[in-house]
Amino acid sequence: MQVSIYKQENQTADSINNFMDLYYGLRMHFFASDLLYKGLSPKQISSAVAKAMNVAKSSKMNLQEHFRPVFSSIADEVISDCKLSRLGYGLVLLNAETKISSVGEWQIKVLEHFLEGGYTH
Numbered sequence: 001m002q003v004s005i006y007k008q009e010n011q012t013a014d015s016i017n018n019f020m021d022l023y024y025g026l027r028m029h030f031f032a033s034d035l036l037y038k039g040l041s042p043k044q045i046s047s048a049v050a051k052a053m054n055v056a057k058s059s060k061m062n063l064q065e066h067f068r069p070v071f072s073s074i075a076d077e078v079i080s081d082c083k084l085s086r087l088g089y090g091l092v093l094l095n096a097e098t099k100i101s102s103v104g105e106w107q108i109k110v111l112e113h114f115l116e117g118g119y120t121h
Contacts, residue, residue, distance in 0.1 A: 024065045030089040032082040033072050038102040042079070045096075049082050052091035066091070 035045050049067070056063055066088035072081035084092060090110070096103045 020064065021068075024085070025068060025083065028066075028068060028083040028085050028088070030084040030086065031070075031072060032084060032092060033074060033079060034089075035092070035096065036074070039100045040096060040103070044100070045092075048092045048096040051095035052088065055091055055095065056088070 032045050032049050035048070036042070040048070053063060053067055056066060066085040068083040070081050070083045072079050082088075093103055093106050094110075098104050098107070
């Protein structure tokens with residue numbers, strides 16, 4: 001006689017994760033590849049995304065909420081891309097190559113806005 005062990009799989013966690021992926025995805029309006037149009041190369045974008053994700057991890061942010069790997073199509077070519085929340089996009093720009101004028105200009109605008117608000121530490 002053999003004993004069979006019946007194990008019911010709990011798929012609630014998967015359902016919740018799928019819902020959260022959908023929810024966070026609806027709030028991600030930016031793509032890392034958008035930075036190609038600001039003068040960054042694919043290598044510079046990849047580096048900036050990696051740095052931004054490291055900042056998010058070290059700050060205990062929920063990466064799922066701000067970064068999602070996806071595939072995009074540019075000029076009939078499929079590329080590896082990253083869908084970003086507004087905060088994720090900002091983190092990427094803060095960690096992008098500062099020799100690119102559009103990156104430096106964006107960083108200055110952010111700091112000016114921050115400083116105009118009277119924020120001090």
